[in-house]
Amino acid sequence: xxxxxxxxxxxxxxxxxxxxxxxxxxxxxxxxxxxxxxxxxxxxxxxxxxxxxxxxxxxxxxxxxxxxxxxxxxxxxxxxxxxxxxxxxxxxxxxxxxxxxxxxxxxxxxxxxxxxxxxxxxxxxxxxxxxxxxxxxxxxxxxxxxxxxxxxxxxxxxxxxxxxxxxxxxxxxxxxxxxxxxxxxxxxxxxxxxxxxxxxxxxxxxxxxxxxxxxxxxxxxxxxxxxxxxxxxxxxxxxxxxxxxxxxxxxxxxxxxxxxxxxxxxxxxxxxxxxxxxxxxxxxxxxxxxxxxxxxxxxxxxxxxxxxxxxxxxxxxxxxxxxxxxxxxxxxxxxxxxxxxxxxxxxxxxxxxxxxxxxxxxxxxxxxxxxxxxxxxxxxxxxxxxxxxxxxxxxxxxxxxxxxxxxxxxxxxxxxxxxxxxxxxxxxxxxxxxxxxxxxxxxxxxxxxxxxxxxxxxxxxxxxxxxxxxx
Ligand SMILES: [Zn+2]
Numbered sequence: 001x002x003x004x005x006x007x008x009x010x011x012x013x014x015x016x017x018x019x020x021x022x023x024x025x026x027x028x029x030x031x032x033x034x035x036x037x038x039x040x041x042x043x044x045x046x047x048x049x050x051x052x053x054x055x056x057x058x059x060x061x062x063x064x065x066x067x068x069x070x071x072x073x074x075x076x077x078x079x080x081x082x083x084x085x086x087x088x089x090x091x092x093x094x095x096x097x098x099x100x101x102x103x104x105x106x107x108x109x110x111x112x113x114x115x116x117x118x119x120x121x122x123x124x125x126x127x128x129x130x131x132x133x134x135x136x137x138x139x140x141x142x143x144x145x146x147x148x149x150x151x152x153x154x155x156x157x158x159x160x161x162x163x164x165x166x167x168x169x170x171x172x173x174x175x176x177x178x179x180x181x182x183x184x185x186x187x188x189x190x191x192x193x194x195x196x197x198x199x200x201x202x203x204x205x206x207x208x209x210x211x212x213x214x215x216x217x218x219x220x221x222x223x224x225x226x227x228x229x230x231x232x233x234x235x236x237x238x239x240x241x242x243x244x245x246x247x248x249x250x251x252x253x254x255x256x257x258x259x260x261x262x263x264x265x266x267x268x269x270x271x272x273x274x275x276x277x278x279x280x281x282x283x284x285x286x287x288x289x290x291x292x293x294x295x296x297x298x299x300x301x302x303x304x305x306x307x308x309x310x311x312x313x314x315x316x317x318x319x320x321x322x323x324x325x326x327x328x329x330x331x332x333x334x335x336x337x338x339x340x341x342x343x344x345x346x347x348x349x350x351x352x353x354x355x356x357x358x359x360x361x362x363x364x365x366x367x368x369x370x371x372x373x374x375x376x377x378x379x380x381x382x383x384x385x386x387x388x389x390x391x392x393x394x395x396x397x398x399x400x401x402x403x404x405x406x407x408x409x410x411x412x413x414x415x416x417x418x419x420x421x422x423x424x425x426x427x428x429x430x431x432x433x434x435x436x437x438x439x440x441x442x443x444x445x446x447x448x449x450x451x452x453x454x455x456x457x458x459x460x461x462x463x464x465x466x467x468x469x470x471x
Contacts, residue, residue, distance in 0.1 A: 027397040027453040033153055037455050040066065041145035042125040045134040050112040056171040056181070057087030059108040063148050063169055067091050070152040078192055081184055086171040088181035090192045093151055095161035095466060102465055103166045103195035103422065106144035107173030107181070107413060110136040111440040118442050131445040138446045139439040140201045142454065143428055144169050150459045161466035168193050173413045174440075176373065182413040186420050195422055197383065199462070202412045202426025205401070205450070206434045213280055213434075214404040215394040217387065218426025219269050220379030221408045222343040223415060225350055226371045227318075227357060229253055235327075235334035242332070247325055250336035253361040254320050257340065260360045262316040264300040266293060267347055269379060269407045270313050274303070276404040309434060312409040316353060318342040339371070343409055350374050377418030379407075380425055389464040390427055397429075397457060410439075429457025 029037070043062050048054040060079045067077050072091060081087040089108070092101075113122035113135040120126050122135040132142075147167045154165070170181025185193050203218035231253075233246040266274070271293045278289035285306060291299035292314070304311040311317070318340050325336035344353055350370065358368050382405065391403035414424035431450045438444045 027456050029452055029456050029459070033149065033455065034452050036152065037145055037149035037452070040148050041132070041137075041141060041451070044108070044141040044145050045125040045132075045136050046123055048123050049109045049136070051109050051172060051174040052112055054109065054112075055085035055087075056108040056169075057081070057085055059144070060087040060089035060169055063089045063091070063144075066148060066152065070155050072151075072155065078189070080189070081171055081181055082179040086179035086181070088171055088185060089167070089169040090185065090189070091148075091151065091167045092192075093154060093161070093165040093167075095163045095165065097162075097164065098468070099163040099466075100196035101164040101166050101194070102462065103168060103193055103198040103417075104147045104462065105168050105170065105182070105198055105200040105413060105417075105424070106140045106147055107171070107201070108141070108144055108169040109172050109174050110139070110141070111174050113442075113444075120443070122444070127448060130448050132448055132451060133443055133445045135444055137444050138430070138432065138437075139444070140173070142430055142446055142451055143201055143458070146451075146455045146458050149455065150462065153459065154463075159463065161463075162468045163196070163466050165462060165466055166193060166195060170413065180413070180416070182416045186416060190420075193422075197380070197386070198414070198417050198422050198424040199458075200412055200414050200417075200424050200426050201428065202408045202410070202414060203406065204426075204428045205398075205431030207431045208434055210433070212398050212401045212431055214276065214402055215390065215398070215429065215431075216273075216404050216406045216426075217390055218408045218412075218414070219382065219405050220267075220346050221377075221411055221414060221426075222312075222316075222345060223374065223376045224411045225342040225344060225353055225374050227340040227342065227354075228337060228367075228369050228371050229340055229361070230335070230337040230367045230369070231365050233332065233334055233336075236332045238330045238332055246333040246336040249363055249365050250325065250338060253363055253366045254338060256360055256362065257318065257320065257357070262318070262356065264297065264304060264314045265345065265347075266295060266300070266314065267345065267407070269405055273313065273404055273406045276402055280402055307434065309409065309437075312343060313407065316342060316344045316348055317409075318353070318357060343411070346376065346379060346407070375415050375419060377415045380414075380418060380423035383423070383425070386425055386427075386465065389461055393457060393460050393464070394429075397453065427461070428454055429461070430454040 047058045049056045064077045076092040078090040126133040172179045203216045205215045231246040231249040274289045274293035278286050288299040288302050292303045304314045321341045322339040326333040417424040
């Protein structure tokens with residue numbers, strides 16, 4: 001069966017007898033729709049909505065302007081949030097009300113990006129070598145732009161869904177904190193976003209060297225704990241050093257942490273993930289994947305060594321991310337501290353992680369404290385209508401590419417919604433190279449073709465889930 005992107009592309013060209021990009025390709029939206037989505041995408045990427053220095057309100061307002069211009073009544077377009085700069089957009093596309101609403105979520109903030117760290121301006125949408133570059137091109141403004149573009153398209157086409165479609169573009173997913181839009185909406189405007197279930201970021205298509213290998217649906221996610229490791233010391237003059245040094249204590253602790261790995265384990269979702277991959281991965285790893293799904297330790301160890309992503313799927317991880325310490329070049333340090341960022345398997349408790357860290361650090365002088373909130377949510381139940389709609393559509397657009405249920409390593413706003421009783425599924429139809437994920441990093445990018453194909457995928461998927469004939 002032809003599984004490579006190349007074979008599929010050639011098949012399409014032969015089938016439709018044309019070499020014009022987008023013509024006859026079921027995954028390519030019509031030209032006018034592509035243009036609209038690109039315009040919205042560009043507008044969103046170029047608004048500086050960095051988590052610490054930026055504002056999300058202009059993103060919400062830009063989307064609200066477009067929806068109103070497309071004929072959405074003012075009463076169905078809400079902009080508001082915890083503080084004036086951290087606005088959220090909630091828009092409602094009215095259906096017949098036969099079923100409870102479907103919520104479409106994307107966050108409008110981005111991780112900070114500095115011009116000097118990038119090859120180009122991170123806040124200009126740059127199209128180069130077949131990619132869209134810019135902060136948020138992947139995380140999460142592609143989905144935000146596509147939700148808005150598709151809503152406008154449904155309106156223009158007169159689509160009548162059997163349930164309301166709600167789009168929410170929300171503040172401060174990155175880092176959470178007091179202005180998180182989903183938490184704020186749940187607390188203050190629950191009726192605006194209340195839904196039977198939600199589609200969100202967190203699940204995407206995976207490719208290897210340009211070959212699409214799976215379209216992933218996220219059913220559960222790891223949760224985050226940040227720890228502060230801290231050592232204090234009376235200090236003194238640096239000309240009279242003593243062995244008891246705050247920086248050395250901390251360095252020792254971090255060195256021990258760097259050599260430690262949490263135990264490997266699987267759960268219902270990751271077992272299904274590895275079983276699905278066992279059918280499509282490189283033959284050399286297939287048997288290990290199948291055995292890893294069954295819990296064989298040696299197989300899990302080999303699989304974890306193949307990519308950081310599989311390692312993180314199989315275990316809790318904790319890594320040092322920030323350092324501070326010392327107060328003068330010529331003084332013994334009175335303080336040394338580090339932030340350790342942990343991504344925890346949903347079935348492991350915070351108490352277990354804390355106890356394990358203390359045991360690994362094995363130094364009474366290094367205090368280990370949780371900073372910020374820790375929120376955990378239950379996995380979303382497997383919805384047959386969703387899974388079958390995704391797999392049918394995936395097979396239509398990208399023949400032979402399987403739909404794979406998964407747990408993601410990063411945490412998303414789905415955590416708040418799941419905890420509030422709104423099951424949330426990560427699905428996008430954008431494909432990324434598994435070994436070149438640039439979310440939060442320099443030169444973040446998304447393939448131009450993949451952006452437009454994702455637009456089609458989400459357009460069709462939402463239609464199926466709101467038309468009473470899912471799948
Ligand atoms: Zn994100």
